[in-house]
Amino acid sequence: MSLNVFLELVEIKAKTASVVPFLLGMGFILYYFHSINWLLALIFFVAMFLFNMAVDMLDNYNDYNHAVDQQNYKQKTNIIGRENLSPHLVLGLLVIFTATAALLGLSLVYLAGWPVLWMGIFCFAIGILYSSGPHPISNLPFGELASGFTMGFMIVLLSVYLNAYQQFQWNWATLWRVFVIALPDELWISNLMLANNICDAQEDEDNHRKTIVHFIGKRNALIAFSAKNVIVFLVIVASSLLKIAPWTVILSLVIVPFTYHQNKLLVHKQIKRETFICGVKILLVGSVAQLLTYWVGILL
Numbered sequence: 001m002s003l004n005v006f007l008e009l010v011e012i013k014a015k016t017a018s019v020v021p022f023l024l025g026m027g028f029i030l031y032y033f034h035s036i037n038w039l040l041a042l043i044f045f046v047a048m049f050l051f052n053m054a055v056d057m058l059d060n061y062n063d064y065n066h067a068v069d070q071q072n073y074k075q076k077t078n079i080i081g082r083e084n085l086s087p088h089l090v091l092g093l094l095v096i097f098t099a100t101a102a103l104l105g106l107s108l109v110y111l112a113g114w115p116v117l118w119m120g121i122f123c124f125a126i127g128i129l130y131s132s133g134p135h136p137i138s139n140l141p142f143g144e145l146a147s148g149f150t151m152g153f154m155i156v157l158l159s160v161y162l163n164a165y166q167q168f169q170w171n172w173a174t175l176w177r178v179f180v181i182a183l184p185d186e187l188w189i190s191n192l193m194l195a196n197n198i199c200d201a202q203e204d205e206d207n208h209r210k211t212i213v214h215f216i217g218k219r220n221a222l223i224a225f226s227a228k229n230v231i232v233f234l235v236i237v238a239s240s241l242l243k244i245a246p247w248t249v250i251l252s253l254v255i256v257p258f259t260y261h262q263n264k265l266l267v268h269k270q271i272k273r274e275t276f277i278c279g280v281k282i283l284l285v286g287s288v289a290q291l292l293t294y295w296v297g298i299l300l
Helices: 003-009 016-033 038-066 070-077 087-112 114-129 143-163 172-199 201-206 212-241 247-268 272-299
Strands: none
Touching: 003 038, 016 038, 016 143, 016 172, 016 272, 038 087, 038 114, 038 143, 087 114, 087 143, 114 143, 143 172, 172 201, 172 212, 172 272, 201 212, 212 247, 212 272, 247 272
């Protein structure tokens, strides 16, 4: 297996969806709690990154094994069939990655307490069930919610807790602050999956996948996609007004025209190889803009 094929297998281009929430959580820790634990942060980052790669490998592995469309999707679209990869090799890699992530997670439980275990179990369960079992989460109408909440909110929450577990208070006020900070990423990540499901609507129907698009239709799915992009910027402004984020995050509004243009392209045409990239670009540019403007405020 070449490096390029491996990077495609683990969907390295989508790793912004996990790295940015981690760094955003680190920023919130410095801004609000004025505390940081570099050792726990590093262990968590490695565990999170390994498990994220394992989940994407598992997704490709399960899609390959469960494909109804044997001729086109299994042999020409799915990377395992297209690149003639050994399913046993892929399975072995994802087991190694998952086991390593789990061991690192247990070390965090030992160092920072039981809350890490319960949050970790939740994240592992969503990651595994996302593409496994008789009814994978990715094939159901709440796949966007599950992926957005787990990667957008839970990664931020874990990042915050691990860096300030000695003073972290489990109450609604604290959770609300973390939720508001994480909500833009949560919405953008869920929109990434929504864009994928919109572009794959016919392929999903052929493979008996009933995503949210199956139930509400493409038109309403595109309305939801656009609405969430609007809500994101309202939340970013609100986070500054609520003193949860530095005022500099408002500078991320400079990407509104870019987001509008990419949104318009997807609404106009829903073709995977041409316009799914619009969802990727919005997530990448948007989340990085929020992150950078947040950190600029900390440094100032």
